[in-house]
Amino acid sequence: MKYNKEGNFAYINVMDYIENKVKTGAWTLGKKLPTQRDMAYSFNVNRSTIIHAYNRLKDKGILESKTGSGTYVSDQYYSSISRQIVNWTDFSRYSVHPVNHQVVQKINRLETKENLIQLGKGELHHSLFPKYxxxxxxxxxxxxxxxxxxxxxxxxxxxxxxxxxxxxxxxxxxxxxxxxxxxxxxxxxxxxxxxxxxxxxxxxxxxxxxxxxxxxxxxxxxxxxxxxxxxxxxxxxxxxxxxxxxxxxxxxxxxxxxxxxxxxxxxxxxxxxxxxxxxxxxxxxxxxxxxxxxxxxxxxxxxxxxxxxxxxxxxxxxxxxxxxxxxxxxxxxxxxxxxxxxxxxxxxxxxxxxxxxxxxxxxxxxxGKYEQHLKKLRIELKKRRDKMHSLLEKYLNDIATWKCPEGGMFFWVKFSEKISINELFSRLLDHGILINPGYIYSPYNNQYVRLSYVSTTMEDMETGVHAIKKVTDGM
Amino acid sequence: MKYNKEGNFAYINVMDYIENKVKTGAWTLGKKLPTQRDMAYSFNVNRSTIIHAYNRLKDKGILESKTGSGTYVSDQYYSSISRQIVNWTDFSRYSVHPVNHQVVQKINRLETKENLIQLGKGELHHSLFPKYxxxxxxxxxxxxxxxxxxxxxxxxxxxxxxxxxxxxxxxxxxxxxxxxxxxxxxxxxxxxxxxxxxxxxxxxxxxxxxxxxxxxxxxxxxxxxxxxxxxxxxxxxxxxxxxxxxxxxxxxxxxxxxxxxxxxxxxxxxxxxxxxxxxxxxxxxxxxxxxxxxxxxxxxxxxxxxxxxxxxxxxxxxxxxxxxxxxxxxxxxxxxxxxxxxxxxxxxxxxxxxxxxxxxxxxxxxxGKYEQHLKKLRIELKKRRDKMHSLLEKYLNDIATWKCPEGGMFFWVKFSEKISINELFSRLLDHGILINPGYIYSPYNNQYVRLSYVSTTMEDMETGVHAIKKVTDGM
The missing domain is CATH 3.40.640.10 (Type I PLP-dependent aspartate aminotransferase-like (Major domain))
Structure with a gap:
């Protein structure tokens, strides 16, 4: 009686999913649930299905709403068993090891998204790995x-x-x-x-x-x-x-x-x-x-x-x-x-x-396969480096400067003062393009962007640099 | 003109080895050399060969003796290039991470020696690994x-x-x-x-x-x-x-x-x-x-x-x-x-x-191969656990107590007060047998020894426990 797609019982699917998370301890008491929008996207259903599932779980005492704040795993649900529960978020707030810079955390997460154009990533595109x-x-x-x-x-x-x-x-x-x-x-x-x-x-x-x-x-x-x-x-x-x-x-x-x-x-x-x-x-x-x-x-x-x-x-x-x-x-x-x-x-x-x-x-x-691989790789790197260089000249000559690298993975591109790198980063993300803003490498370099010429296809590289042009035109 | 075995030019082999260590920076200035005995053992030559090689290297200014302390990589050798060199031992003395307990370090090192009977080690004997x-x-x-x-x-x-x-x-x-x-x-x-x-x-x-x-x-x-x-x-x-x-x-x-x-x-x-x-x-x-x-x-x-x-x-x-x-x-x-x-x-x-x-x-x-492996392994574990138990009864009944374990790898054996565990540890080592003294797990348990029933052959297990008997008889 479960449907992955919209159907009479789609909400049951969602309910099962959540109940399972709570039952197994994966979602602990007090955990904030994903937004209805995110859940709808994940399950590929309408938001109304999610709302229905959430409401049913609230009726069952498993979830609870806090006004203006969202939906949570209910404290009451386990109240018969225990009143107190470790809040892991609080627990780790003062941990020995500090958490990652938020932008860095965000980039880490986004770097694994396959539907984004990875224009900043320090990693070979999968076509360049020596798989065979x-x-x-x-x-x-x-x-x-x-x-x-x-x-x-x-x-x-x-x-x-x-x-x-x-x-x-x-x-x-x-x-x-x-x-x-x-x-x-x-x-x-x-x-x-x-x-x-x-x-x-x-x-x-x-x-x-x-x-x-x-x-x-x-x-x-x-x-x-x-x-x-x-x-x-x-x-x-x-x-x-x-x-x-x-x-x-x-x-x-x-x-x-x-x-x-x-x-x-x-x-x-x-x-x-x-x-x-x-x-x-x-x-x-x-x-x-x-x-x-x-x-x-x-x-x-x-x-x-x-x-x-x-x-x-x-x-x-x-x-x-x-x-x-x-x-x-x-x-x-x-x-x-x-x-x-x-x-x-x-x-x-x-x-x-x-x-x-x-x-x-x-x-x-x-x-000797490693050296063979490097030889082949270098030919590809040259193509890509030259391509990126010509794309930058074609699209960004008026607003940015850079030095053509002799190796490695990156162009370190300096934008003119009128461009907000933060805004560029966000707007490009809306276009599905991820770049690495320079300020994560140094607070003194907030007009810079790290662009990678190895981490996308040649086509995506052009789409990406072209998008920078389009986005900066509007700034 | 090099010989691995005793020969006219065996000392050249030793000299080359040391010069290479110094030249490549593997042995840095001020490093204390292994003892002549250890070197003679490593090269399978007489001590006189090592002494000859050391003397020749002293003549060349590469090594120097410090009275009563040993032979060192000479400071003078590089004096024309630099008078100062990082002393890595000093450098790391106050490092963030403390060094291992000395006995633990020693055990770590000895646990990799193949010629020792590993009677304390928390690792399956190689015949028990699921290699095939x-x-x-x-x-x-x-x-x-x-x-x-x-x-x-x-x-x-x-x-x-x-x-x-x-x-x-x-x-x-x-x-x-x-x-x-x-x-x-x-x-x-x-x-x-x-x-x-x-x-x-x-x-x-x-x-x-x-x-x-x-x-x-x-x-x-x-x-x-x-x-x-x-x-x-x-x-x-x-x-x-x-x-x-x-x-x-x-x-x-x-x-x-x-x-x-x-x-x-x-x-x-x-x-x-x-x-x-x-x-x-x-x-x-x-x-x-x-x-x-x-x-x-x-x-x-x-x-x-x-x-x-x-x-x-x-x-x-x-x-x-x-x-x-x-x-x-x-x-x-x-x-x-x-x-x-x-x-x-x-x-x-x-x-x-x-x-x-x-x-x-x-x-x-x-x-399903993991579960198959475990099934087979358990049969072997039972044999070995029972064997160890009977060996302890046979040899150590008078001077030690233990509880027969229902699983895991170890017998936790308590010796009578008259046995010095430290001495037992050292004397067994002289017999080529390594045990884990209890005090490395807790200062309150200095009459205990951890014996493993999984890390040797059955024959070595008997040799090991028998040796404990012999050694303790003399204490």
């Missing part, structure tokens, strides 16, 4: 996975050997004991922060930065100090000036190659200067190098870690940007003492990284 | 893995549906939005602690507990309050007494089924009393239920979560104890509000759990 090639590596897993038991959280030797080889190809020599697999760059930052820094340690970084890095450092009690960018590179003079102020153990966090969000790459000269500063002030460096393999025109400068012979640089990499984010696999390369310490920390936090993604990536690298 | 059956699930991965892109960290729907079904079979009804995949129980505790508790929140738990749980709560700023056990169940009267003292948001952490390390299972009556207390005091419960599927004689009491209809219980499970620890896959089942909050937290910490172990376990459950 990678399947072969997945197929080899059953033969490779034989260490079922707990290990010491230092990771699978085969994966580490593959990373050692991978790094060697990119100018960095290290031993396999200097490599720790992690679930991605974000976890790497969390481990470094928890394992090596102190509450109140200073993290120097460019004053425009990957949002989640700032968050993870702040959440673990670090002070952030922004260093301005100068011609796309870190202003090292400013950094030196800051370092004269005595601080607790400090660290320098950099994303020197195809920087997120600006797309800039540090010159060889600045890299050398950074190393010099690191020696002089005993300032360790976290080098976040996750975009390196996405070069288009020419191979970028080798990692800072390759010219640091003092073990000051903790090099962080990931395959989320080149193979697949849902694999959750990356690595830290650092002095063995550091890796030992961070492995111990992982034994306390989560017992290390799953063997499965380690083995799949090991096979992908070992068989 | 699981390979089929691994083989299905290539067809199942198609969502390469970032998701919202809430996990793969297929995995969550499998867990919903799994929980239903065990008496817990919930929706898939109430389920969050995690890397294991340990990460679940970390997420709950960071996401729902406050600095200084009180975590009530039995005063004998899984060591890493205590560590993760403490490291995130929680106060631990131990509640004594009473006839193997939590002393609920004591808990009530404690709850009269006003505290910040508190939480009760329980491992009610085949408790680690005691092996005890809470009665239905105590479970109901716990739920009553939870209602009365609005005290949320973390139910760590990772040993449930390892029952031997009869199915244990259903989870506390199954009799809690108020959404107070956060149920935590894992497949590390039944399929394989290196998969790193488990789950939290909790009210949707809580799951939403914890998913947001994961977006900030590590972007969620790898899809690969989720899909492998989904297939393993869906095809």
């Amino acid at each position: 090639k990678f399947q072969k590596s997945l197929n080899s897993m059953a033969d490779m996975y034989h260490d079922y038991g707990y290990n010491d959280a230092t990771g699978d030797k085969r994966f580490k050997e593959a990373i050692r080889y991978y790094l060697q190809q990119r100018g960095v020599s290290c031993t396999i004991s200097s490599i720790l697999p992690v679930s991605g760059a974000l976890q790497a930052l969390q481990l470094i922060s928890l394992g090596l820094l102190q509450y109140g340690s200073t993290v120097f970084t460019s004053n425009i930065s990957y949002i989640h890095s700032l968050h993870v450092f702040r959440a673990t009690g670090m002070q952030m100090k922004g260093i301005p960018l100068h011609n796309g590179s870190l202003n090292t003079k400013q950094l030196r000036r800051q370092l004269h102020i005595p601080t607790l153990n400090s660290v320098l966090y950099l994303n020197p190659t195809f920087h997120n969000p600006t797309g800039e790459t540090m010159s060889a000269e600045t890299r050398r200067e950074i190393i010099k500063i690191s020696q002089e002030y005993q300032l360790p460096i976290i080098e976040d190098d996750i975009f390196r393999d996405l070069w288009i025109d020419k191979e970028p400068e080798p990692p800072i870690a390759s010219i640091d012979h003092h073990g000051h640089t903790l090099l962080v990499g990931s395959f989320s940007k080149t193979i697949a984010p849902t694999l959750r696999i990356g690595w830290i390369a650092a002095p063995e003492d550091v890796i030992e310490k961070l492995s111990d920390l992982r034994m306390q936090l989560d017992y290390g990284t799953s063997s499965l993604p380690q083995l799949a990536v090991y096979d992908f690298i070992k068989t | 059956k699981f390979q089929k699930s691994l083989n299905s991965m290539a067809d199942m893995y198609h969502d390469y892109g970032y998701n919202d960290a809430t996990g793969d729907k297929r995995f969550k549906e499998a867990i919903r079904y799994y929980l239903q079979q065990r008496g817990v009804s919930c929706t898939i939005s109430s389920i969050l995949p995690v890397s294991g129980a340990l990460q679940a505790l970390q997420l709950i602690s960071l996401g729902l508790l406050q600095y200084g929140s009180t975590v009530f738990t039995s005063n004998i507990s899984y060591i890493h749980s205590l560590h993760v709560f403490r490291a995130t700023g929680m106060q631990m309050k131990g509640i004594p056990l009473h006839n193997g169940s939590l002393n609920t009267k004591q808990l009530r007494r404690q709850l009269h003292i006003p505290t910040l948001n508190s939480v009760l952490y329980l491992n009610p089924t085949f408790h680690n390390p005691t092996g005890e299972t809470m009665s239905a009556e105590t479970r109901r009393e716990i739920i009553k207390i939870s209602q009365e005091y609005q005290l949320p419960i973390i139910e760590d239920d990772i040993f449930r599927d390892l029952w031997i004689d009869k199915e244990p009491e259903p989870p506390i979560a199954s009799i809690d209809h108020h959404g107070h219980t956060l149920l935590v499970g894992s497949f590390s104890k039944t399929i394989a620890p290196t998969l790193r896959i488990g789950w939290i089942a909790a009210p949707e509000d809580v799951i939403e909050k914890l998913s947001d937290l994961r977006m900030q910490l590590d972007y969620g759990t790898s899809s690969l172990p989720q899909l492998a376990v989904y297939d393993f459950i869906k095809t």
Whole structure:
């Protein structure tokens, strides 16, 4: 007697759904229900059907209305059992870990919507993932996975050997004991922060930065100090000036190659200067190098870690940007003492990284398929980067400026003062287009927008940039 | 000109090894070298070879001796380049996250040694892993893995549906939005602690507990309050007494089924009393239920979560104890509000759990292979539990007492006062046998030892228990 589509008993379907949520404890007492509009949309029924279902549930004492506020799971329903119930929202309001910035939370949510044009997302469009090639590596897993038991959280030797080889190809020599697999760059930052820094340690970084890095450092009690960018590179003079102020153990966090969000790459000269500063002030460096393999025109400068012979640089990499984010696999390369310490920390936090993604990536690298994939990917990246560049010239030449990136995923586009980025963000969303406003990367960059040339189809890219033109015309 | 075995040039091999470590930054300046004995063992050469290699490296200025302290990577070596170097050991001494208890660190390290008899380890012996059956699930991965892109960290729907079904079979009804995949129980505790508790929140738990749980709560700023056990169940009267003292948001952490390390299972009556207390005091419960599927004689009491209809219980499970620890896959089942909050937290910490172990376990459950595996496993567990019981009777009847467990992995053995557990631990290690001393689970239980009946061969189990007899005879 249930109908998914409008029918005599459609409201029963809705009632069952809600009663089930309440009965199973998924919706706890006092929970606010979705709006009638949202429910009608979800069930593909008229609002009147939802209103009817809500009313019936109110009659049954399961729901209750609060005037002007909405419909709630009723307190009375369970009153015979208990008068008091944990309010989880209150419970977590003052939690140790602060909640995400609201706009960031919103973007996180919207980034999973398939009906939106993802014009800001830091992720390859699904057509660019190496699905066919990678399947072969997945197929080899059953033969490779034989260490079922707990290990010491230092990771699978085969994966580490593959990373050692991978790094060697990119100018960095290290031993396999200097490599720790992690679930991605974000976890790497969390481990470094928890394992090596102190509450109140200073993290120097460019004053425009990957949002989640700032968050993870702040959440673990670090002070952030922004260093301005100068011609796309870190202003090292400013950094030196800051370092004269005595601080607790400090660290320098950099994303020197195809920087997120600006797309800039540090010159060889600045890299050398950074190393010099690191020696002089005993300032360790976290080098976040996750975009390196996405070069288009020419191979970028080798990692800072390759010219640091003092073990000051903790090099962080990931395959989320080149193979697949849902694999959750990356690595830290650092002095063995550091890796030992961070492995111990992982034994306390989560017992290390799953063997499965380690083995799949090991096979992908070992068989040369990873490099084959990159070669093919670079051709696509060039097409897309050039397309985005020409679209910006075609539509936004009058109201925005940008620099054409040599790799990575993003154009960092500056709009003229007359454009409100907040309004642009909202209006584009109404058109089904999601962009990343610059202010989430830095409060000083509220005229900027991060546009991705990798995360949509070519057609959607044109639709998206054209929509920006149309929306800004009306502002 | 290199020899792995003793030969004219064996010392060159050692020198190359060390020079490479120093050159690549894996061993940084000031690092203390392994002892000559350890090095000789590692290279399978005489100590004189190591001494020769060390001396040559001292001549080259790469190593230096400090009298009575050992051999170090020399400061002078790099003096032309820099006088100052980050001392990572100092750097991390005051880190946010405290280092592991030394004995625990030692056990962590020793648990990966294959030449030791693992008589304390909480892990199935490799012959008990479902390798053959699981390979089929691994083989299905290539067809199942198609969502390469970032998701919202809430996990793969297929995995969550499998867990919903799994929980239903065990008496817990919930929706898939109430389920969050995690890397294991340990990460679940970390997420709950960071996401729902406050600095200084009180975590009530039995005063004998899984060591890493205590560590993760403490490291995130929680106060631990131990509640004594009473006839193997939590002393609920004591808990009530404690709850009269006003505290910040508190939480009760329980491992009610085949408790680690005691092996005890809470009665239905105590479970109901716990739920009553939870209602009365609005005290949320973390139910760590990772040993449930390892029952031997009869199915244990259903989870506390199954009799809690108020959404107070956060149920935590894992497949590390039944399929394989290196998969790193488990789950939290909790009210949707809580799951939403914890998913947001994961977006900030590590972007969620790898899809690969989720899909492998989904297939393993869906095809019925998981239940088949458990059935077979239980037969083996019974054999082993009975064997351990008879060995204890045969060898340790005079000096120890224990209760035969109905499931899980452990015997919690109490030794007579005349036995020093610390000495027992050390002497057994000399015999190549590793046990877990009770005091790492609780300072009040320094006459106890945790013995595992699942982590060795049957032969090694006998060798191990017999060795305890021999060692204690001499004490």
